[in-house]
Amino acid sequence: MKRIKRNSEGGGGDAKPVKLRRRVDLFSGIALIVGTMIGSGIFVSPAGLLERTQSIEYSLAVWVACGVLSMLGALAYAELGTMITSSGAEYSYFMVAFGPFPAYMFSWVSTIIIKPSQLAIICLSFAEYVVEAFAYECPPSPFVLKLIGITTVALVTLINCLSVRLATTIQNVFCFCKLLAIFIIIAGGAYKMIQGNVDIFADSKGEQPSLGNLAVAFYSGLWAYDGWNNLNYVTEEIVNPKRNLPLSILIAIPLVTLCYVLVNIAYLTVMSPSEMIISDAVAVTFGSRILKGFSWIMPLSVAISTFGSANGTIFAAGRLCYVASREGHLLDILSYVHRKNLTPAPALIFHALIAQVLIFGGNIEGLIDFFSFTVWIFYGMSMFALLLLRKTKHDIARPYKVxxxxxxIVLVASVYLVLAPIIDNPKIEYIYSILFMVAGAVLYVPFVLYRIRLPFLGKITQKIQLIMKLVPPTSMPDC
Incomplete structure (x- = not known):
């Protein structure tokens, strides 16, 4: 994994510096956050969250709390992102705060677990809702679902490899479409409330959930909110990041929180809690009762939403891999950029391949637990990094400060979210996550710390570079 010499592989010493361009403006930043957050979660998570809380009051409280926690986390990330303006989010923050090993560990876990599992969940959800529009009587074949999910990963990867402008345009358009779908649900719920369908809220009390059940309920809710930090992964591509990064967060996350609470209230005006819990696709059940002959609009709208979320997820995932590889912490080829399109194509394709493997061998529920347990370890570390930098890096400019x-608060919440499920109900997914972390720590010693170079990697890098028309990043980004 040692970095290969650039002067013999970049097409000559006279080549122009290659780096990612600043093309993400304020509207695109808001669309990236909203488009990534509003994906499959709000259409499938309400059932699992309600089942784990066993109470309408607690479920709505968890939805609001998840929004508040995401907002606080994003505001903390805004300080980190405007203080450390390199792309890569947590990776870059850990490099400054803790040094190379924690940064490497995040890049390893994110590349192998966090981002691919996130993409796999979204694309599997997309497959379920696409098939739902055509499967009227019999349940869809698991093989068909996996095949559509794998194809979706390939499609969004191709889009992001071809053009940053194309990817952001799709994100902007699909963001509008998914907000339209959310509006239809909220309007349908409001119509039912006007008709007097509010009896369910009069008898909404239930038993208090255990600490473990409450934590996994937060997993379901926070999965729907995840993506609040995705803009930090593309800081180098944001126009005027010191202004547009925090402003995008302050606009996008309250908008998403309001939408989620109103959508859950709308669901409950049409379905009882028990009906929501047994529904595999809550939004489809809602649409069949509200839209009648136009019920096909709902699975189509959810499919559009999840596709846009998958597009935003792979967009951000490729940038993290690109930055970590540029620092020599992952395979060197993953830091290369397409010569004409200026997209981190190898990093995007690498993430896509892992996501396709996870789709082939996993399921949505297991992948959500796998993802949530792992990602909140590093969200907590990011909060600790911010606190540490307040003490150790007084000289760094902080255009935005929380x-x-x-x-x-976010650090305490992350500790609770990691430990409570293990204590209350340990699952095999948590063990897999820990094993992958241990494997990454073992690989760090020979290939990063001692820079052992495998002799065949140089030739493979050159072959891939020629085939894919790639060039190495020949200059550091302007921060």
């Missing part, structure tokens, strides 16, 4: 209680 109150001290913000990272402290």
């Amino acid at each position: 109150p001290l209680f913000v990272p402290i």
